[in-house]
Amino acid sequence: MLAKDYRSFKRALDDRGIIFSFSGYLSEGILYSLGDALRQKMAIEDTDVTTIKKVFSVFIEQAQNIIRYSAEKVQGGTGGGRAVELSSGMVSIGQEGGRTFIVCGNTVLAEDVAKLRARLEKLRDMDRDAIKAYYKEQLREPPEEDSRGATIGLIEIARRASEPIAFDFEPLDNGKSFFCLKVLI
Amino acid sequence: MSPVMENLTIPATERSPAVEFDFAAGRLSLKGESYPEDASAVYGPIFQALEAFLATATERTVRFDFEMIYFNSSSAKALMNMFLRLDRAAAAGVTVVVNWVSAADDETMREFGEDFSEDLDHLTFNLVESAGAD
Numbered sequence: 001m002l003a004k005d006y007r008s009f010k011r012a013l014d015d016r017g018i019i020f021s022f023s024g025y026l027s028e029g030i031l032y033s034l035g036d037a038l039r040q041k042m043a044i045e046d047t048d049v050t051t052i053k054k055v056f057s058v059f060i061e062q063a064q065n066i067i068r069y070s071a072e073k074v075q076g077g078t079g080g081g082r083a084v085e086l087s088s089g090m091v092s093i094g095q096e097g098g099r100t101f102i103v104c105g106n107t108v109l110a111e112d113v114a115k116l117r118a119r120l121e122k123l124r125d126m127d128r129d130a131i132k133a134y135y136k137e138q139l140r141e142p143p144e145e146d147s148r149g150a151t152i153g154l155i156e157i158a159r160r161a162s163e164p165i166a167f168d169f170e171p172l173d174n175g176k177s178f179f180c181l182k183v184l185i
Numbered sequence: 186m187s188p189v190m191e192n193l194t195i196p197a198t199e200r201s202p203a204v205e206f207d208f209a210a211g212r213l214s215l216k217g218e219s220y221p222e223d224a225s226a227v228y229g230p231i232f233q234a235l236e237a238f239l240a241t242a243t244e245r246t247v248r249f250d251f252e253m254i255y256f257n258s259s260s261a262k263a264l265m266n267m268f269l270r271l272d273r274a275a276a277a278g279v280t281v282v283v284n285w286v287s288a289a290d291d292e293t294m295r296e297f298g299e300d301f302s303e304d305l306d307h308l309t310f311n312l313v314e315s316a317g318a319d
Contacts, residue, residue, distance in 0.1 A: 049290045049292075050290070053291065053294075060257050067222075132300075139261060140265060140269070152258040152261070155258070
Protein backbone atom coordinates (compact mmCIF):
# COMPACT_ATOMS: atom_id res chain seq x y z
CA MET A 1 0.00 0.00 0.00
CA LEU A 2 2.72 2.40 1.00
CA ALA A 3 4.81 1.84 -2.11
CA LYS A 4 1.73 1.88 -4.31
CA ASP A 5 0.53 5.17 -2.83
CA TYR A 6 3.80 6.96 -3.18
CA ARG A 7 4.54 5.46 -6.56
CA SER A 8 1.29 6.89 -7.85
CA PHE A 9 2.19 10.21 -6.23
CA LYS A 10 5.58 10.09 -7.96
CA ARG A 11 3.97 9.02 -11.23
CA ALA A 12 1.56 11.93 -11.12
CA LEU A 13 4.62 14.18 -11.13
CA ASP A 14 6.41 12.13 -13.80
CA ASP A 15 3.34 12.21 -16.04
CA ARG A 16 3.48 15.98 -15.98
CA GLY A 17 7.13 15.83 -17.03
CA ILE A 18 8.31 17.17 -13.70
CA ILE A 19 12.01 16.80 -13.01
CA PHE A 20 12.29 18.71 -9.75
CA SER A 21 9.52 19.51 -7.35
CA PHE A 22 9.48 21.09 -3.96
CA SER A 23 6.43 21.52 -1.79
CA GLY A 24 6.48 22.80 1.74
CA TYR A 25 8.22 25.45 3.76
CA LEU A 26 10.79 27.19 1.63
CA SER A 27 13.82 29.02 2.96
CA GLU A 28 16.61 30.94 1.20
CA GLY A 29 18.90 27.98 1.97
CA ILE A 30 16.58 25.55 0.21
CA LEU A 31 16.27 28.00 -2.68
CA TYR A 32 20.06 28.02 -3.04
CA SER A 33 20.35 24.23 -2.94
CA LEU A 34 17.51 23.58 -5.36
CA GLY A 35 18.83 26.22 -7.75
CA ASP A 36 22.30 24.73 -7.59
CA ALA A 37 20.99 21.22 -8.34
CA LEU A 38 18.91 22.63 -11.19
CA ARG A 39 21.92 24.31 -12.81
CA GLN A 40 24.04 21.18 -12.39
CA LYS A 41 21.34 19.01 -13.96
CA MET A 42 21.07 21.32 -16.98
CA ALA A 43 24.85 21.59 -17.33
CA ILE A 44 25.22 17.79 -17.29
CA GLU A 45 22.68 17.64 -20.11
CA ASP A 46 24.68 20.19 -22.12
CA THR A 47 21.86 22.73 -22.06
CA ASP A 48 23.01 25.98 -23.65
CA VAL A 49 24.06 28.80 -21.35
CA THR A 50 21.19 31.10 -22.33
CA THR A 51 18.54 28.48 -21.53
CA ILE A 52 20.19 27.63 -18.21
CA LYS A 53 20.18 31.32 -17.27
CA LYS A 54 16.54 31.76 -18.24
CA VAL A 55 15.33 28.71 -16.32
CA PHE A 56 17.45 29.59 -13.31
CA SER A 57 16.26 33.19 -13.32
CA VAL A 58 12.58 32.27 -13.46
CA PHE A 59 13.12 29.69 -10.73
CA ILE A 60 14.84 32.21 -8.43
CA GLU A 61 12.24 34.95 -8.98
CA GLN A 62 9.37 32.52 -8.39
CA ALA A 63 10.96 31.00 -5.29
CA GLN A 64 11.80 34.43 -3.85
CA ASN A 65 8.22 35.54 -4.54
CA ILE A 66 6.98 32.58 -2.51
CA ILE A 67 9.39 33.38 0.33
CA ARG A 68 8.27 37.01 0.38
CA TYR A 69 4.58 36.85 -0.44
CA SER A 70 3.17 33.48 0.54
CA ALA A 71 0.19 33.98 2.83
CA GLU A 72 1.17 30.82 4.67
CA LYS A 73 4.15 31.46 6.91
CA VAL A 74 5.57 30.29 10.20
CA GLN A 75 7.75 32.49 12.37
CA GLY A 76 9.75 31.94 15.49
CA GLY A 77 13.11 31.36 17.11
CA THR A 78 15.14 28.24 16.41
CA GLY A 79 16.71 28.02 19.84
CA GLY A 80 19.88 29.75 18.71
CA GLY A 81 18.19 33.08 19.27
CA ARG A 82 17.81 33.72 15.57
CA ALA A 83 14.35 34.56 14.29
CA VAL A 84 13.31 32.57 11.25
CA GLU A 85 10.45 32.91 8.89
CA LEU A 86 9.51 30.08 6.54
CA SER A 87 7.02 30.43 3.72
CA SER A 88 4.95 27.62 2.32
CA GLY A 89 4.53 27.00 -1.36
CA MET A 90 5.50 24.74 -4.21
CA VAL A 91 7.79 25.08 -7.16
CA SER A 92 8.23 22.51 -9.92
CA ILE A 93 10.41 22.36 -12.98
CA GLY A 94 9.67 20.04 -15.85
CA GLN A 95 9.88 19.34 -19.55
CA GLU A 96 7.03 19.63 -22.01
CA GLY A 97 7.40 19.17 -25.77
CA GLY A 98 11.17 19.62 -25.54
CA ARG A 99 10.89 22.85 -23.57
CA THR A 100 11.37 23.54 -19.89
CA PHE A 101 8.63 24.92 -17.71
CA ILE A 102 8.61 26.29 -14.19
CA VAL A 103 5.43 26.34 -12.12
CA CYS A 104 4.99 27.89 -8.72
CA GLY A 105 2.05 27.82 -6.37
CA ASN A 106 1.30 29.44 -3.05
CA THR A 107 -1.57 30.87 -1.10
CA VAL A 108 -2.24 34.58 -1.27
CA LEU A 109 -4.52 36.81 0.75
CA ALA A 110 -7.92 37.47 -0.80
CA GLU A 111 -7.29 41.22 -0.80
CA ASP A 112 -4.08 40.78 -2.81
CA VAL A 113 -5.66 38.77 -5.64
CA ALA A 114 -7.02 41.65 -7.72
CA LYS A 115 -3.74 43.58 -7.74
CA LEU A 116 -1.64 40.51 -8.55
CA ARG A 117 -4.06 39.41 -11.26
CA ALA A 118 -3.98 42.87 -12.87
CA ARG A 119 -0.16 42.86 -12.90
CA LEU A 120 -0.04 39.41 -14.48
CA GLU A 121 -2.73 40.19 -17.06
CA LYS A 122 -0.81 43.27 -18.11
CA LEU A 123 2.37 41.19 -18.59
CA ARG A 124 0.55 38.35 -20.33
CA ASP A 125 -0.86 40.74 -22.92
CA MET A 126 2.43 42.48 -23.69
CA ASP A 127 4.70 41.46 -26.55
CA ARG A 128 8.43 40.94 -26.15
CA ASP A 129 9.41 44.54 -26.93
CA ALA A 130 6.79 45.97 -24.59
CA ILE A 131 8.00 43.70 -21.77
CA LYS A 132 11.58 44.79 -22.36
CA ALA A 133 10.59 48.47 -22.33
CA TYR A 134 8.53 47.94 -19.17
CA TYR A 135 11.48 46.21 -17.52
CA LYS A 136 13.79 49.09 -18.31
CA GLU A 137 11.24 51.58 -17.00
CA GLN A 138 10.85 49.68 -13.71
CA LEU A 139 14.62 49.34 -13.37
CA ARG A 140 14.83 53.10 -12.85
CA GLU A 141 11.96 53.30 -10.39
CA PRO A 142 12.83 53.57 -6.70
CA PRO A 143 11.95 50.44 -4.70
CA GLU A 144 8.23 50.12 -4.10
CA GLU A 145 7.23 50.53 -0.49
CA ASP A 146 4.57 47.83 -0.24
CA SER A 147 5.54 45.26 -2.81
CA ARG A 148 9.23 44.74 -2.03
CA GLY A 149 10.14 44.47 -5.68
CA ALA A 150 7.39 42.21 -6.98
CA THR A 151 6.74 44.21 -10.11
CA ILE A 152 10.22 43.93 -11.57
CA GLY A 153 10.43 40.29 -10.45
CA LEU A 154 7.30 39.44 -12.41
CA ILE A 155 8.53 41.39 -15.43
CA GLU A 156 11.80 39.45 -15.30
CA ILE A 157 9.78 36.20 -15.26
CA ALA A 158 7.62 37.29 -18.23
CA ARG A 159 10.72 38.38 -20.11
CA ARG A 160 12.32 34.95 -19.94
CA ALA A 161 9.16 33.15 -21.10
CA SER A 162 8.93 31.94 -24.69
CA GLU A 163 5.15 32.36 -24.70
CA PRO A 164 2.69 34.36 -22.62
CA ILE A 165 2.72 33.44 -18.93
CA ALA A 166 -0.18 31.33 -17.64
CA PHE A 167 -1.69 31.92 -14.21
CA ASP A 168 -4.75 31.08 -12.19
CA PHE A 169 -6.31 31.62 -8.79
CA GLU A 170 -8.48 29.19 -6.87
CA PRO A 171 -10.42 30.52 -3.88
CA LEU A 172 -9.90 28.46 -0.71
CA ASP A 173 -12.29 27.93 2.20
CA ASN A 174 -10.20 30.05 4.57
CA GLY A 175 -10.72 33.24 2.60
CA LYS A 176 -7.36 32.94 0.91
CA SER A 177 -6.66 31.90 -2.68
CA PHE A 178 -4.27 29.42 -4.19
CA PHE A 179 -2.18 31.20 -6.81
CA CYS A 180 -0.40 29.39 -9.61
CA LEU A 181 1.97 30.70 -12.30
CA LYS A 182 3.37 28.63 -15.16
CA VAL A 183 6.20 29.82 -17.39
CA LEU A 184 7.47 28.05 -20.48
CA ILE A 185 11.07 28.78 -21.46
CA MET B 186 40.90 67.56 4.38
CA SER B 187 39.30 64.22 3.78
CA PRO B 188 40.74 61.30 5.72
CA VAL B 189 42.26 58.44 3.76
CA MET B 190 39.43 56.07 2.95
CA GLU B 191 39.92 52.43 3.63
CA ASN B 192 39.46 50.13 0.71
CA LEU B 193 36.32 48.07 0.69
CA THR B 194 36.80 44.35 0.22
CA ILE B 195 33.86 41.98 0.56
CA PRO B 196 34.40 38.32 -0.27
CA ALA B 197 31.83 36.59 -2.45
CA THR B 198 29.24 34.40 -0.82
CA GLU B 199 27.08 31.76 -2.49
CA ARG B 200 24.56 34.42 -3.42
CA SER B 201 26.42 37.72 -3.36
CA PRO B 202 29.30 39.08 -5.43
CA ALA B 203 32.94 39.71 -4.52
CA VAL B 204 33.50 43.42 -4.10
CA GLU B 205 36.85 45.19 -4.44
CA PHE B 206 36.85 48.94 -4.08
CA ASP B 207 40.31 50.47 -4.33
CA PHE B 208 39.81 54.14 -3.57
CA ALA B 209 43.38 55.24 -4.26
CA ALA B 210 43.38 53.63 -7.70
CA GLY B 211 39.79 54.70 -8.40
CA ARG B 212 38.71 51.17 -9.23
CA LEU B 213 35.70 49.17 -8.19
CA SER B 214 34.96 45.63 -9.23
CA LEU B 215 31.94 43.42 -8.67
CA LYS B 216 32.20 39.80 -9.61
CA GLY B 217 30.02 36.75 -9.24
CA GLU B 218 26.43 35.93 -8.40
CA SER B 219 23.82 38.14 -6.83
CA TYR B 220 20.51 36.85 -5.53
CA PRO B 221 20.62 37.62 -1.83
CA GLU B 222 17.66 37.50 0.49
CA ASP B 223 17.94 41.24 0.97
CA ALA B 224 19.55 43.19 -1.86
CA SER B 225 19.68 46.40 0.17
CA ALA B 226 21.82 44.71 2.83
CA VAL B 227 24.36 43.79 0.12
CA TYR B 228 24.25 46.95 -1.99
CA GLY B 229 23.68 49.53 0.76
CA PRO B 230 27.31 49.45 2.00
CA ILE B 231 28.68 49.45 -1.56
CA PHE B 232 26.51 52.41 -2.48
CA GLN B 233 27.58 54.31 0.64
CA ALA B 234 31.24 53.69 -0.19
CA LEU B 235 30.57 54.85 -3.73
CA GLU B 236 28.95 58.07 -2.50
CA ALA B 237 31.86 58.77 -0.16
CA PHE B 238 34.34 58.07 -2.94
CA LEU B 239 32.60 60.23 -5.55
CA ALA B 240 32.41 63.12 -3.09
CA THR B 241 36.20 63.31 -3.31
CA ALA B 242 36.67 62.14 -6.88
CA THR B 243 36.15 65.29 -8.93
CA GLU B 244 38.29 65.49 -12.05
CA ARG B 245 39.47 61.92 -11.70
CA THR B 246 39.29 58.92 -13.94
CA VAL B 247 37.56 56.00 -12.31
CA ARG B 248 37.03 52.51 -13.60
CA PHE B 249 34.35 50.03 -12.69
CA ASP B 250 34.50 46.40 -13.72
CA PHE B 251 31.38 44.26 -13.51
CA GLU B 252 31.67 40.57 -14.19
CA MET B 253 28.40 39.08 -13.10
CA ILE B 254 27.34 35.50 -13.71
CA TYR B 255 23.75 35.93 -12.60
CA PHE B 256 21.75 38.49 -10.64
CA ASN B 257 18.11 38.64 -9.66
CA SER B 258 15.69 41.48 -10.30
CA SER B 259 16.22 43.29 -7.00
CA SER B 260 19.98 43.20 -7.59
CA ALA B 261 19.37 44.57 -11.10
CA LYS B 262 17.63 47.55 -9.53
CA ALA B 263 20.53 48.10 -7.16
CA LEU B 264 23.01 47.92 -10.05
CA MET B 265 20.96 50.40 -12.09
CA ASN B 266 20.93 52.71 -9.10
CA MET B 267 24.74 52.58 -9.02
CA PHE B 268 24.97 53.25 -12.75
CA LEU B 269 22.64 56.24 -12.48
CA ARG B 270 24.79 57.60 -9.67
CA LEU B 271 27.92 57.07 -11.77
CA ASP B 272 26.28 58.77 -14.72
CA ARG B 273 25.53 61.82 -12.57
CA ALA B 274 29.17 61.85 -11.46
CA ALA B 275 30.24 61.67 -15.10
CA ALA B 276 27.94 64.58 -15.92
CA ALA B 277 29.63 66.52 -13.13
CA GLY B 278 33.09 66.00 -14.60
CA VAL B 279 34.40 62.68 -13.32
CA THR B 280 35.66 60.44 -16.13
CA VAL B 281 33.80 57.20 -15.56
CA VAL B 282 34.54 54.02 -17.47
CA VAL B 283 32.36 50.97 -16.87
CA ASN B 284 33.45 47.62 -18.23
CA TRP B 285 30.58 45.15 -18.36
CA VAL B 286 32.18 41.75 -18.82
CA SER B 287 30.22 38.70 -19.92
CA ALA B 288 31.04 35.36 -21.48
CA ALA B 289 30.82 35.21 -25.26
CA ASP B 290 27.98 32.69 -25.16
CA ASP B 291 26.03 34.46 -22.44
CA GLU B 292 23.32 36.44 -24.23
CA THR B 293 21.42 37.18 -21.04
CA MET B 294 24.25 39.01 -19.30
CA ARG B 295 25.19 40.84 -22.48
CA GLU B 296 21.62 42.01 -22.95
CA PHE B 297 21.53 43.25 -19.37
CA GLY B 298 24.64 45.28 -20.14
CA GLU B 299 22.91 46.77 -23.17
CA ASP B 300 19.79 47.57 -21.13
CA PHE B 301 21.84 49.37 -18.50
CA SER B 302 23.96 51.28 -20.99
CA GLU B 303 21.10 52.59 -23.12
CA ASP B 304 19.93 54.98 -20.44
CA LEU B 305 23.33 56.33 -19.46
CA ASP B 306 24.47 59.43 -21.32
CA HIS B 307 27.67 60.64 -19.69
CA LEU B 308 29.79 57.69 -18.72
CA THR B 309 31.61 55.30 -21.04
CA PHE B 310 30.02 51.87 -20.95
CA ASN B 311 32.00 49.09 -22.61
CA LEU B 312 30.53 45.67 -23.32
CA VAL B 313 33.46 43.30 -22.98
CA GLU B 314 33.59 39.63 -23.86
CA SER B 315 35.47 37.38 -21.47
CA ALA B 316 37.27 34.25 -22.60
CA GLY B 317 34.06 32.20 -22.54
CA ALA B 318 32.19 29.81 -20.31
CA ASP B 319 34.07 28.09 -17.52
